[in-house]
Amino acid sequence: MQLSKQNLKERVDQVYDAIVVGGGAGGLSAGIYxxxxxxxxxIIDKGKARSFWMQELHNYxxxxxxxxxxxxxxxxxxxxxxxxxxxxxxxxxxVVDEGETFAVRVKVGRQNSIYSVFRCKYLIxxxxxxxxxxxxxKMQNVYEYAGYNLHVCLICDGYxxxxxxxxxxGSSESNLGVAxxxxxxxxxxxLFTQGLFEVSPKFRQQLxxxxxxxxxQPIKQFLGENHQMTGVxxxxxxxxxxxxxxISMGSQYHASYxxxxxxxxxxxxxxxxxxxxxxxxxxxxIGDLKVxxxxxxxxxxxxxxxxxxxxxxxxxxxxxxxxxxxxxxxxG
Amino acid sequence: MQLSKQNLKERVDQVYDAIVVGGGAGGLSAGIYxxxxxxxxxIIDKGKARSFWMQELHNYxxxxxxxxxxxxxxxxxxxxxxxxxxxxxxxxxxVVDEGETFAVRVKVGRQNSIYSVFRCKYLIxxxxxxxxxxxxxKMQNVYEYAGYNLHVCLICDGYxxxxxxxxxxGSSESNLGVAxxxxxxxxxxxLFTQGLFEVSPKFRQQLxxxxxxxxxQPIKQFLGENHQMTGVxxxxxxxxxxxxxxISMGSQYHASYxxxxxxxxxxxxxxxxxxxxxxxxxxxxIGDLKVxxxxxxxxxxxxxxxxxxxxxxxxxxxxxxxxxxxxxxxxG
Numbered sequence: 132m133q134l135s136k137q138n139l140k141e142r143v144d145q146v147y148d149a150i151v152v153g154g155g156a157g158g159l160s161a162g163i164y165x166x167x168x169x170x171x172x173x174i175i176d177k178g179k180a181r182s183f184w185m186q187e188l189h190n191y192x193x194x195x196x197x198x199x200x201x202x203x204x205x206x207x208x209x210x211x212x213x214x215x216x217x218x219x220x221x222x223x224x225x226v227v228d229e230g231e232t233f234a235v236r237v238k239v240g241r242q243n244s245i246y247s248v249f250r251c252k253y254l255i256x257x258x259x260x261x262x263x264x265x266x267x268x269k270m271q272n273v274y275e276y277a278g279y280n281l282h283v284c285l286i287c288d289g290y291x292x293x294x295x296x297x298x299x300x301g302s303s304e305s306n307l308g309v310a311x312x313x314x315x316x317x318x319x320x321x322l323f324t325q326g327l328f329e330v331s332p333k334f335r336q337q338l339x340x341x342x343x344x345x346x347x348q349p350i351k352q353f354l355g356e357n358h359q360m361t362g363v364x365x366x367x368x369x370x371x372x373x374x375x376x377x378i379s380m381g382s383q384y385h386a387s388y389x390x391x392x393x394x395x396x397x398x399x400x401x402x403x404x405x406x407x408x409x410x411x412x413x414x415x416x417i418g419d420l421k422v423x424x425x426x427x428x429x430x431x432x433x434x435x436x437x438x439x440x441x442x443x444x445x446x447x448x449x450x451x452x453x454x455x456x457x458x459x460x461x462x463g
Numbered sequence: 464m465q466l467s468k469q470n471l472k473e474r475v476d477q478v479y480d481a482i483v484v485g486g487g488a489g490g491l492s493a494g495i496y497x498x499x500x501x502x503x504x505x506i507i508d509k510g511k512a513r514s515f516w517m518q519e520l521h522n523y524x525x526x527x528x529x530x531x532x533x534x535x536x537x538x539x540x541x542x543x544x545x546x547x548x549x550x551x552x553x554x555x556x557x558v559v560d561e562g563e564t565f566a567v568r569v570k571v572g573r574q575n576s577i578y579s580v581f582r583c584k585y586l587i588x589x590x591x592x593x594x595x596x597x598x599x600x601k602m603q604n605v606y607e608y609a610g611y612n613l614h615v616c617l618i619c620d621g622y623x624x625x626x627x628x629x630x631x632x633g634s635s636e637s638n639l640g641v642a643x644x645x646x647x648x649x650x651x652x653x654l655f656t657q658g659l660f661e662v663s664p665k666f667r668q669q670l671x672x673x674x675x676x677x678x679x680q681p682i683k684q685f686l687g688e689n690h691q692m693t694g695v696x697x698x699x700x701x702x703x704x705x706x707x708x709x710i711s712m713g714s715q716y717h718a719s720y721x722x723x724x725x726x727x728x729x730x731x732x733x734x735x736x737x738x739x740x741x742x743x744x745x746x747x748x749i750g751d752l753k754v755x756x757x758x759x760x761x762x763x764x765x766x767x768x769x770x771x772x773x774x775x776x777x778x779x780x781x782x783x784x785x786x787x788x789x790x791x792x793x794x795g
Contacts, residue, residue, distance in 0.1 A: 160524040160760065167522055167622040169648065190499055192492040192763050193535040194525050196542055203525040210528055286771060290499040314783025315774075316501065342786030405755065423737065424771055428492065431524050432764030439618060439756055442647075451646025454674030 133212065134173075134219040136239055139247055142217060147171045149441055150235050150251040152223045152388065155180030156200075156427045157418030158257035159207035160434030166214035168442040173217040173249060175237055177385070180204060181259050181419065182427055184278040186358075190287060191427050203427070221247075223388045226254060233413070235388075252413065253441045256389060256401065257434065259419040260382035265300050265325060265350060272352045279358040281376040285309055286426065288377075289316040295374035298363060300350075302327055302380040304334050309379045310343055318342065321371060323363070325350050346371060386420055397422050406440035407433045415441070465544065466505075466551040468571055471579055474549060479503045481773055482567050482583040484555045484720065487512030488532075488759045489750030490589035491539035492766030498546035500774040505549040505581060507569055509717070512536060513591050513751065514759055516610040518690075522619065523759055535759070553579075555720045558586060565745070567720075584745065585773045588721060588733065589766065591751040592714035597632050597657060597682060604684045611690040613708040617641055618758065620709075621648040627706035630695060632682075634659055634712040636666050641711045642675055650674065653703060655695070657682050678703060718752055729754050738772035739765045747773070 134142060149165055151158045154176025165172040182188070185200030194203065212218060221239040224246075232250045239245050262283040264273050273281075282288040289312075296319040301307035307330075310320050322338065324330060326349035338345055348366045353376075355361040362372040384399050395402040395410035400422040407415045415437035418430030466474060481497055483490045486508025497504040514520070517532030526535065544550060553571040556578075564582045571577050594615040596605050605613075614620040621644075628651040633639035639662075642652050654670065656662060658681035670677055680698045685708075687693040694704040716731050727734040727742035732754040739747045747769035750762030 156524060160522075163522055163524060169622065169625060190492075190495055190767070191525065192488060192495060192539040192542065192766070193523065193530075195538065196545070198525075206527065207524040210524065213528070290501065293501060311783045312778065314785075315778045315781070316784075318784035318786040320786065340785075340790075341783055342789030344786075344789065424768060426764070426767050428760070428767050429764045432758070432761045434524070435522070435758050435760050436756060446644065446647045449647070451643045451673055452648075452650035453646075453672075454650040454652065454676075457674030457676065458672075 132215070132217055134217055136245055139219060139239065142173070143247055143249060145171070145250070146232055147173050147217075147249065147251040148445060149173075149253040149255055149438070150175065150233070150249060151255040151257050152235075153177075153180065153257035153259055153385070153418070154204070154208065154218065155257060155259055155418060155430065156182050156203060156207065157259070157430030157434045158255065159204065159211050160431040161255050161257060161417060161438045162211045162216045162218075162434075163207070163214060164435050164438030165441065166211065166216045168438060170438075170442060170445065171217075173219060173251070174211065175219050175221050175223050175235070175249075177222045177258070178220060179261075181261055185287075185427075186278050188427060189290070200427070223258070226388050226392065228392060228411075252445070254414045255434075255437050255441075256386060256409075256414065256416040256420055257418055257430070258385040259430075260384050260425070262378060262382050263302065263380040264378060265380065267350065267352060269352065276353050276355060276358060276360040276376070277378070279360070280374070281353065281360050281378060283378045284425065285312055285377060286424065289313065292316050292375045292377065295319065296321070296372065298323055298371065298373045298376045300325060300376060300378045300380065304328065304330055306379045306381055307334075309377065311337075311341070313377060314341060314343075320344070321346060321373065323350060326366070382419070384420060389414075405436070407437040408440060464547070464549055466549055468577055471551060471571065474505070475579055475581060477503070477582070478564055479505050479549075479581065479583040480777060481585040481587055481770070482507065482565070482581060483587040483589050484558075484567075485509075485512065485589035485591055485717070485750070486536070486540065486550065487589060487591050487750060487762065488514050488535060488539065489591070489762030489766045490587065491536065491543050492763040493587050493589060493749060493770045494543045494548045494766075495539070495546060496767050496770030497773065498543065498548045500770060502770075502774060502777065503549075505551060505583070506543065507551050507553050507555055507567070507581075509554045509590070510552060513593055517619075517759075518610050520759060521622070532759070555590070558720050558724065560724060560743075584777070586746045587766075587769050587773075588718060588741075588746065588748040588752055589750055589762075590717040590720075591762075592716050592757070594710060594714050595634065595712040596710060597712065599682065599684060601684065608685050608687060608690060608692040608708070609710070611692070612706070613685065613692050613710060615710045616757065617644055617709060618756065621645065624648050624707045624709065627651065628653070628704065630655055630703065630705045630708045632657060632708060632710045632712065636660065636662055638711045638713055639666075641709065642670075643673070645709060646673060646675075652676070653678060653705065655682060658698070714751070716752060721746075737768070739769040740772060
């Protein structure tokens with residue numbers, strides 16, 4: 132059921148089989164599988180998963196290619212609740228390993244917040260990442276286009292940028308390197324440092340060899356209308372016309388609650404095995420938090436894998452039910 | 464486009480970037496990703512993927528839990544064709560590794576068959592498995608219930624069997640062992656050897672300890688109506704009442720076309736890396752053919768992974784497009 136400040140006390144004394152941190156595609160998929168394995172689960176969602184911002188999911192089989200990410204999330208949430216899973220809108224501040232259980236400390240409500248502690252045997256970290264966006268004086272100007280034709284994922288939206296004039300917005304030379312992969316889809320590439328960093332002579336040379344343009348002054352604002360970005364106005368008032376954009380400024384990992392747990396990482400990502408288990412035997416990581424491809428369908432599959440492995444662990448520890456009526460009556 | 468006997472000649476001279484054998488959830492997902500990477504692809508589908516038989520997909524996030532498997536397949540096929548992928552209904556008889564390319568020999572049409580050879584750089588084996596069903600005199604009696612309440616997948620449908628009287632139909636003692644996992648969901652289990660094999664004293668003992676029943680005579684027919692199986696009539700005319708069934712008789716692997724290629728296997732399944740690549744660098748295996756969990760959402764994710772790795776390989780070999788207008792004009 133949907134938990135809230137009013138009714139969450141009903142659940143603080145129980146130990147869930149699993150708590151899932153994050154209600155995106157991965158977390159909801161995990162929750163659906165957990166409930167169908169007859170395990171008890173709680174999904175704690177801070178809201179606004181990365182897929183929430185996707186205007187059109189172009190590559191998720193089974194859904195028409197203009198389906199918004201939030202439609203998938205709404206469907207998944209209904210599905211999960213119909214299986215009697217618990218769902219709480221809240222922010223996980225800390226997870227403490229108590230040996231047999233985890234204590235999960237949650238802040239509920241942005242105003243007049245209350246704090247609660249829930250307990251579980253297994254934890255699934257599904258809280259994902261969110262992309263850093265260009266920082267402009269009026270951020271509303273960025274939100275106007277982000278997720279429309281100002282993309283954050285080359286894998287997802289390279290196709291949408293084919294043969295278009297594309298601006299690549301980076302925060303370091305290394306993340307601007309995505310331009311050479313984007314160069315598979317289109318040659319008409321202009322890179323923007325936004326005045327944030329210097330570019331090495333070697334990188335500058337590579338760009339020249341490809342005919343890619345480099346703009347090194349700050350951006351004043353994106354231009355366009357009806358969520359379609361048509362160019363950039365620079366600090367000096369000049370305009371660069373574009374037909375699409377690719378933001379490549381790195382990502383914020385929503386996983387500070389895991390800090391005390393000393394999990395194995397590779398770069399910023401959690402290392403997992405084939406069933407999405409981290410280096411801690413009772414903690415799983417799925418979707419964008421883990422090493423691997425950041426795709427909705429991959430996160431959804433990760434959720435199935437993690438839930439299945441948790442079920443196997445618990446099932447093996449518990450053993451199969453016995454058909455009591457067929458057993459010999461034991462004499463006292 | 465949809466290829467057929469009439470127009471397939473248009474394609475026999477080209478080399479596809481990838482040919483996908485199998486048009487189930489995994490193959491279609493791979494095809495959608497390949498086309499969105501601007502790669503050329505052909506899906507060759509023999510028809511009737513395992514998911515085609517699924518009456519309700521209960522655990523695929525984004526689709527209502529009563530969505531038939533064939534709805535997902537139809538949606539995926541439309542999606543793929545809208546991206547200008549090629550699709551052919553045919554049966555792949557043989558794949559020959561020619562070094563840079565594969566030659567894929569296809570039989571088209573069950574009657575008045577014609578044979579064609581298509582070529583590709585990469586191959587994705589997505590042709591899956593199909594479950595062996597009990598062999599009765601009237602097979603129509605089995606098809607009447609299979610995929611409804613006569614299940615083939617415990618992971619998928621354990622939930623549907625919770626606390627029900629369930630019959631488990633095996634073809635060997637080892638595949639009857641699924642009963643102890645089913646015992647997580649329900650204790651009311653009757654195992655049927657169908658008279659096909661003997662059970663060891665140890666196994667018999669384990670069943671007795673759990674109170675599970677064992678029926679060792681052949682089955683005459685399934686009983687029921689409106690696709691709901693309500694029991695089994697045995698060879699001697701006696702009836703065992705049931706509320707659901709689980710068939711566990713192994714699977715036929717649709718991969719005879721790979722026989723000459725000496726790929727690494729584990730049991731009957733192909734061994735793959737994290738991107739679904741087999742031991743052959745240009746052959747990928749996805750879905751039920753590979754080692755791992757046989758789930759629709761996993762197959763769909765596998766398709767995304769395989770296509771992405773093929774794109775990376777080809778992109779790195781090809782290099783990025785250059786913006787020619789910005790390059791210095793080379794003097795002859």
